[in-house]
Amino acid sequence: MTLRPKYKFWLETDDGYVFGEGSFEILRGIQDKGTLMASSQELHMSYRHAWGIVKQMEENLGQAVLVTYKGGKDGGGGADLTPLGTRLLHLYVAFTEAIDQALAGVELPGNSSLTLPRDPSSLAL
Amino acid sequence: MTLRPKYKFWLETDDGYVFGEGSFEILRGIQDKGTLMASSQELHMSYRHAWGIVKQMEENLGQAVLVTYKGGKDGGGGADLTPLGTRLLHLYVAFTEAIDQALAGVELPGNSSLTLPRDPSSLAL
Numbered sequence: 202m203t204l205r206p207k208y209k210f211w212l213e214t215d216d217g218y219v220f221g222e223g224s225f226e227i228l229r230g231i232q233d234k235g236t237l238m239a240s241s242q243e244l245h246m247s248y249r250h251a252w253g254i255v256k257q258m259e260e261n262l263g264q265a266v267l268v269t270y271k272g273g274k275d276g277g278g279g280a281d282l283t284p285l286g287t288r289l290l291h292l293y294v295a296f297t298e299a300i301d302q303a304l305a306g307v308e309l310p311g312n313s314s315l316t317l318p319r320d321p322s323s324l325a326l
Numbered sequence: 327m328t329l330r331p332k333y334k335f336w337l338e339t340d341d342g343y344v345f346g347e348g349s350f351e352i353l354r355g356i357q358d359k360g361t362l363m364a365s366s367q368e369l370h371m372s373y374r375h376a377w378g379i380v381k382q383m384e385e386n387l388g389q390a391v392l393v394t395y396k397g398g399k400d401g402g403g404g405a406d407l408t409p410l411g412t413r414l415l416h417l418y419v420a421f422t423e424a425i426d427q428a429l430a431g432v433e434l435p436g437n438s439s440l441t442l443p444r445d446p447s448s449l450a451l
Contacts (some may be wrong), residue, residue: 208335214327291394295432
């Protein structure tokens with residue numbers, strides 16, 4: 202049996218939760234696809250739910266992460282990230298990559314792996 | 327307004343959740359106080375709830391993290407950690423300290439701090 206380290210990471214202000222994995226996926230999808238609708242569809246998330254996550258993020262930041270516009274090449278309008286929205290994407294990547302590297306580099310006390318032997322008496326502590 | 331990085335960390339096996347902050351506090355309390363009752367009281371947690379967390383941990387590990395005994399100096403019995411229980415405490419500390427250090431060491435892209443200026447146009451990305 203193997204133990205795996207797991208984590209959830211997020212950013213918050215004094216006003217509360219701002220940005221976690223869901224927010225990251227939504228904003229990355231907007232950067233990629235150009236609309237909140239396309240981003241939410243790709244994530245199998247309702248438009249309303251994705252919109253709520255963005256609105257809460259902007260409320261707790263006190264600043265916009267999206268700019269929406271009408272028209273565009275398909276005529277249906279779209280959304281771009283503000284500089285703050287792009288910065289949040291970068292921050293999330295920087296922090297989660299740092300965590301991943303840190304977890305991979307942990308020198309485990311008394312045992313070279315996280316695998317639990319069948320005989321617990323052989324765990325050197 | 328300041329953005330703060332936050333995380334939750336836990337260990338799991340293929341059978342599910344094994345060990346997180348609550349488990350850590352319970353097992354550390356047992357190591358310190360000698361009984362699950364004293365540990366749960368210190369955490370303002372019901373004995374039943376603390377017991378449930380320990381039982382789920384042992385079920386998903388397939389191994390015991392506590393040994394209980396009768397009698398002892400106060401006559402009421404008590405609990406000790408097994409070597410596996412002690413090892414889980416050490417693992418949790420090693421991983422969370424590694425994460426804390428990693429987060430503190432992140433070089434933020436385009437800005438030396440996580441403070442959001444009032445004028446978002448001054449965010450250098």
